[in-house]
Amino acid sequence: MKRTAFFISDGTGITAEALGRSLLAQFETSRLYMVTKPYIDTLDKAHQLLDVIKKTGEEDGHRPIVIDTIIDQNIRDIIKSADALNIDVFSTFLEPIENELGVKSSYTVGKTHALTKAKEDIYKSRIDSVHYALDNDDGARTHHYDKADLILVGVSRCGKTPTCIYLALQFGIRAANYPITEDDMLDTELPKSLRPYRHKLFGLTIDPERLSTIRHERRPNSHYADLHQCQREVSDVEALYQRHHISYLDSTYYSIEEIAARILAAAGIERRMSPI
Amino acid sequence: MKRTAFFISDGTGITAEALGRSLLAQFETSRLYMVTKPYIDTLDKAHQLLDVIKKTGEEDGHRPIVIDTIIDQNIRDIIKSADALNIDVFSTFLEPIENELGVKSSYTVGKTHALTKAKEDIYKSRIDSVHYALDNDDGARTHHYDKADLILVGVSRCGKTPTCIYLALQFGIRAANYPITEDDMLDTELPKSLRPYRHKLFGLTIDPERLSTIRHERRPNSHYADLHQCQREVSDVEALYQRHHISYLDSTYYSIEEIAARILAAAGIERRMSPI
Incomplete structure (x- = not known):
């Protein structure tokens, strides 16, 4: 039927x-x-x-x-x-x-609603947040972190970028993201550009096998996509989160909507939404 | 109260x-x-x-x-x-x-629903579309246009990027975007990389005063943000749309949700949504 x-x-x-x-x-x-x-x-x-x-x-x-x-x-x-x-x-x-x-x-x-100033402001903040997320994607620029509501950290391809964009579009949250590299993990300190903003950091982690699959799609048969490499990076990044008391979430089994909503709930950040 | x-x-x-x-x-x-x-x-x-x-x-x-x-x-x-x-x-x-x-x-x-294979596929296509939109933003790479569902064109800062990202996140649509430059508008032909894909093009236009305001926020007092410059670009790009029979929409008074929904309705593209 x-x-x-x-x-x-x-x-x-x-x-x-x-x-x-x-x-x-x-x-x-x-x-x-x-x-x-x-x-x-x-x-x-x-x-x-x-x-x-x-x-x-x-x-x-x-x-x-x-x-x-x-x-x-x-x-x-x-x-x-x-x-x-x-x-x-x-x-x-x-x-x-x-x-x-x-x-x-x-x-x-029987009439539709006019856009009020307050709603326009919320709308503008959503668009500004999208541009902020794009400009501060992948650690590209780290000198705007003072304006961030949130800085997502994690290994390459664990879901940082789509999450930041969703947070911006849906909730008007300014979310930057910074990829934790192998060099960063060798150091017992946090990467220098992140140190002043420890309270804004939120970590993502991911199942190494899932990460390897995702990376293989991007760069097939690379060292980057190798399962052992992924296992090492994930275990190192989780150790880094624990060492620096950074809250983190496993993105493997959640949709972006869920990851975003859970991060805001965990970080106690209020949603800034405009009615559709 | x-x-x-x-x-x-x-x-x-x-x-x-x-x-x-x-x-x-x-x-x-x-x-x-x-x-x-x-x-x-x-x-x-x-x-x-x-x-x-x-x-x-x-x-x-x-x-x-x-x-x-x-x-x-x-x-x-x-x-x-x-x-x-x-x-x-x-x-x-x-x-x-x-x-x-x-x-x-x-x-x-009294139970929640398991994620089915079909839903997972739709979800994956949304995430892939987000990465596609980012990789094909701002005319950065034009050799993936064969995979696009849609190619948004328009002058700089008329709303192409947030719209592409929204189309990807919300509807799983692969939307690339290409900024029409002054050089492009001097030519009576379409930019070379767009020519094979005329049927995928959709234009955005914007009120020149609004455009000037937006550009001033990005580069204050620049030639780029000058009102006369914005007026010229907008009028040239609209002439280009008309010359090449490209459908277009004025983004000035619409939210991203509205722009995205109207483009899909006008272009007859089906939404690919997963339940939240």
């Missing part, structure tokens, strides 16, 4: 999609096909999509699941007329919040 | 947070204070958080709003005992989906 779920929005669709995927991830079925339809912001587009939903239901032999975060009442009414299981996120949850706060939402009033 | 909203999860908290912020963005009030509490995955942590919720409600003089995506029934019961407006995302929406699909969710069964 095939079944299709539509995540529909008059905006980016990111909220509908995130919620929809979280909900459907709770089911074992592999026959769930998920489609995101952003920017359904005119009656014409809504009617076209209604046809698609109808046709999909006929082809599947089962009515689709529709999860939507559409603001406009007229557009929502068209989508709701489809033969589908309708999960209407805003209608369901905004009413109790309106009652609680004693004010009507702009959803109910 | 101050009011606090808690977004609570036994995982990263990203779904609860995204949904919560979308919901609360529909209200004009500036006195809503939002706090995310990820990894509430033990009874101890739940009891501690219950105390925090209670105390916050007393301090605010209003009971908090609690939006949660906790899987474990026992942990959820503790959080639910708080004097708060409870928005229980999974309970609300999973039951109708269970009835529709005729199967119980792992939520109801």
